[in-house]
Amino acid sequence: MLYKQLTLEEHLAAQYPPLLRERYPEQASRDYEAERAQITATMLPGDTLSLWKRAEGWYEVGGIALVREGAVIHAWVIWAWPREIVRSHRVPLIRFLPP
Numbered sequence: 001m002l003y004k005q006l007t008l009e010e011h012l013a014a015q016y017p018p019l020l021r022e023r024y025p026e027q028a029s030r031d032y033e034a035e036r037a038q039i040t041a042t043m044l045p046g047d048t049l050s051l052w053k054r055a056e057g058w059y060e061v062g063g064i065a066l067v068r069e070g071a072v073i074h075a076w077v078i079w080a081w082p083r084e085i086v087r088s089h090r091v092p093l094i095r096f097l098p099p
Contacts, residue, residue, distance in 0.1 A: 004051045008040070015035065016031070042066055047066055051065075
């Protein structure tokens with residue numbers, strides 16, 4: 001579900017806050033520029049970015065979506081919740097089953 005439109009600058013500012021950029025300047029700058037390049041390479045004039053999330057049962061995933069003419073063209077997963085609950089119950093995020 002799309003729930004908030006935002007600019008690329010707003011997204012990057014949230015992902016790379018000043019404290020992170022101050023403490024880890026080289027890595028944060030490198031990752032910031034790589035993420036900016038990846039997103040801008042996908043965008044065309046008139047495209048917008050929106051936050052999205054999907055919740056099912058006890059978990060939620062979300063991120064940003066590239067919207068073109070009202071349709072989602074690409075979605076990036078930024079967060080998955082609740083990692084702490086999954087870890088505390090020792091339930092694997094992905095279970096590999098034997099063939």
